Amino acid sequence: MASVIFKKPPLRKLRKEGLFGVDMHFHTRYSLDAVSRIPVSVKKAEKKGFGFAITDHNTIDGVMHSYRLRKHALIIPGIEITCRNGNHVLAYFYHHNELEEFFNRQLKPRMKKNPFFIDISLPELMQVSKGYNSIICAAHPFAPGAVGIMHTGIAKSVERSLKMIEVINGYNFRRSNMKAVYWASKNNKAMTGGSDAHSTFELGKVLTFTHGDDIESVFKEMLKNKSIIFGKEDNIFLKTVMSIRKESAYVNRSKKQKMARTLLRSQLGTEYQYMKEKFKNGRAYHMLTHHHDDASRKK
Secondary structure: OOEEEOOOOOHHHHHHOOOEEEEEEEOOOOOOOOOOOHHHHHHHHHHHOOEEEEOOEOOOHHHHHHHHHOOOOOEEEEEEEEOOOOOEEEEEEOOHHHHHHHHHHHHHHHHOOOOOOOOOOHHHHHHHHOOOOEEEEEOOOOOOOOOOHHHHOOOHHHHHHOOEEEEEEOOOOHHHHHHHHHHHHHOOOEEEEEOOEOOHHHOOOEEEEEOOOOHHHHHHHHHOOOOEEEEOOOOHHHHHHHHHHHHHHHHHHHHHOOOHHHHHHHHHHHHHHHHHHHHHHOHHHHHHHHHHHHHHHHO
């Protein structure tokens, strides 16, 4: 079983022991809410001696750009998919050409006029991904709102199909990450960790260590649940600063592309639906409807 340690990754020490770390959740400036420049990120990873997965929101441009620039850095091709209901899911691939084919055939046609969401449900995504050499991972499953798949509920078939669960997410709170650890342990799922960095400064704060130093061997050990995840969540101050920076980049770039209204409508729509469902399933709703039914019968 994987080990999860909520401490700053002791990179040098673990490298001497033959372990190699990979940040499994990283956004480049090709994500509308990120500011990380690929050349700087690649240089940092090469200097520090770790790898990283590029998982931009609903785009693979960052992955394709990085493969033209990289020298010795290990870069895992990936994407963070925003499903129809707002759920976030990470998809990893063994080769960037496989990711490109998956994106062009299965995701791009479903984006229609809204780049912020892909018109696909989680069960549909799990089904179409079976035709590809991919690994689907639950990103920050207990994060607040619709982005966390455990808050909107998932089918048992989807839960069985998930191969990995992100148990340390740098933007998450400890309580949410601990819930992810418990869920992964209970279901014997492979565990990963990533910074969810939207700037190069945050890159490498959460690392998943294995004895592999290429994509295939890294995935092999992760899927056997033999990885060691090291990392700490950002403190409240840093979370606030980075969140403001992230949202500012999101809105400003949306304005430049004249899609600010689409962004706002999309975000509010999914969160409204999530809150509506949460209220319906909650105690207050049932008390209210019970009271209403009693009042109607008395009349």
